Amino acid sequence: MQRLRRLRASGALRELAAETEANVKKLVYPVFVRCGENVREEVPSMPGVYRYSVDRLKEVADAVFEAGIAGVMLFGIPEEKDERGSGAWAKDGVVPRAVRFLKGYFAEKGRSFLLIADICLCEYTSHGHCGVLTGGCVDNDVSLPLHAKAALAAAEAGADMVAPSSMMDGVVGAVREALDGAGFSSLPVMGYSAKFASAFYGPFRDAAGSAPKSGDRKSYQMDVRNGREALRELAADEAEGADILMVKPALAFLDVVKAARERTLLPLAVYNVSGEYAMVKAAAQAGMLDEERAVSEIIASFFRAGADIVITYHALAYAGWRKQNG
Ligand code: PBG
Numbered sequence: 486m487q488r489l490r491r492l493r494a495s496g497a498l499r500e501l502a503a504e505t506e507a508n509v510k511k512l513v514y515p516v517f518v519r520c521g522e523n524v525r526e527e528v529p530s531m532p533g534v535y536r537y538s539v540d541r542l543k544e545v546a547d548a549v550f551e552a553g554i555a556g557v558m559l560f561g562i563p564e565e566k567d568e569r570g571s572g573a574w575a576k577d578g579v580v581p582r583a584v585r586f587l588k589g590y591f592a593e594k595g596r597s598f599l600l601i602a603d604i605c606l607c608e609y610t611s612h613g614h615c616g617v618l619t620g621g622c623v624d625n626d627v628s629l630p631l632h633a634k635a636a637l638a639a640a641e642a643g644a645d646m647v648a649p650s651s652m653m654d655g656v657v658g659a660v661r662e663a664l665d666g667a668g669f670s671s672l673p674v675m676g677y678s679a680k681f682a683s684a685f686y687g688p689f690r691d692a693a694g695s696a697p698k699s700g701d702r703k704s705y706q707m708d709v710r711n712g713r714e715a716l717r718e719l720a721a722d723e724a725e726g727a728d729i730l731m732v733k734p735a736l737a738f739l740d741v742v743k744a745a746r747e748r749t750l751l752p753l754a755v756y757n758v759s760g761e762y763a764m765v766k767a768a769a770q771a772g773m774l775d776e777e778r779a780v781s782e783i784i785a786s787f788f789r790a791g792a793d794i795v796i797t798y799h800a801l802a803y804a805g806w807r808k809q810n811g
Contacts, residue, residue: 505788507781507795509553509807513601513754514800516545517692518583519562530688531759532766534798536562539583546587546598552804556599558648558796559583562693563609569617570606574634578609581642588643601675602639604632604649604660613690613697615651615705623705625653632656633663640669648731650677652705658725675729675754676722679715679741682706685734685760692759715741716748723751729794734758736783739790746791754794755787762798777806 492502517528517536524538537545549557561579563572572578580602591598606628607615616628628651636647647664649656657676664672682703690696707714715738719730730749732742733756742755765783769776780799787795797803 505785507784507788509800509804510555511788511794512554512784512800512803513599513794513796514545514549514554514557515560515796515798516542516549516557517560517562518542518579520564520579528688528692530691530763531798532770533802534692534762536692539579539586542583542587543590546590548801550591550596550598552801552808554800554804555794556601556645557587558601558603559644560603560689560693561608566609566611566694568611570609570631572609573604573606574631574638576638576641578638581638584639584642584644599645600643601646601648602636602642602644604635604639604647605651606631606635607651607695607697608693612699613695614700615702616653623653625655625705628653629655629659630663633659636660636674637663637667637669640664640667640672644672646673646675646729648675648677650680652677652680652702652707654721655725657722657727661726673728674726675731676725676727677733677756678719678722678727678730679738679745680706680731680733681709681715681738683709683734683737683758683760685737685758687760688763689759709737712741712744716744719745719749723749727751729754731756731796732792734761735787735792735795736761739786742787742790742792752793753791754796755790755792757783757787757795757797757799759798765799776802777810781806 492498519536521538525535525541528534559580584600605615614623616623649660729752731754735755735757768774
């Protein structure tokens, strides 16, 4: 008789029959770096997530390293913003400074640890858009060389990977070409390939002060209703030379992750974004669900859908639970 329950009878059997294994080594932890000194401030809409000044990064870097997490993805919050987002490509900008600091810190300790630099203009532009405005519209081609310069600034500081996130057409190719031309042909590029115009970025924009001052991002980020178009975006990044592709957000887009997994041979990342994190934290804090179980289930769903890499604000807590409870 068919009895699907046979393999669920004990913990040992369930472990043996488990189809996917969520591995802490496959997680990346996003970190917000800001200007100033001796600052560690909690992001109000993201309990448990902090903005750090460069000099305070050690504490989070140590925690992430000790947890066995693959690395950090760095987001910068500059002192000043301007029309062109010049802080994004300044050689002494907040992300290059953070990269230099962490690179030195880890080298001193003899540790290998990934420093991934997010590359975008929105945290640095006064209008909050991910590219330069021409006549009120986000100008794709004028913005490309600025992304390339930002990637070079991160590379020169010692970043191990760059991740362009603005959804400008051709940005992966522009960044790849600039890196190759400057002697960084070995530096991998992770494309935010299929990035949707999502409500779930709200808390991130609070954290980075990067909400657009007027309009929205729908002229460059994808329409949430489109799955086939997402596959075209992924194929475009692959053709432009991306080393890793990404789908973002994660939870409402697992069909895209699954379809992407079936089509590409490249490593595939998902970004479990700020609003997805905030929902779980709010429900857990209200006593409405068990945070550890909910997060474990969510992370399992990413690997089951076919992701190889998971970028998540839950990474530190999750690694802690795994250490404690297996
Ligand atoms: C920058 C960027 C955003 C996120 C990552 N890179 C914000 C946006 O597109 O508005 C969102 C991450 C998150 O919500 O956790 N372009």
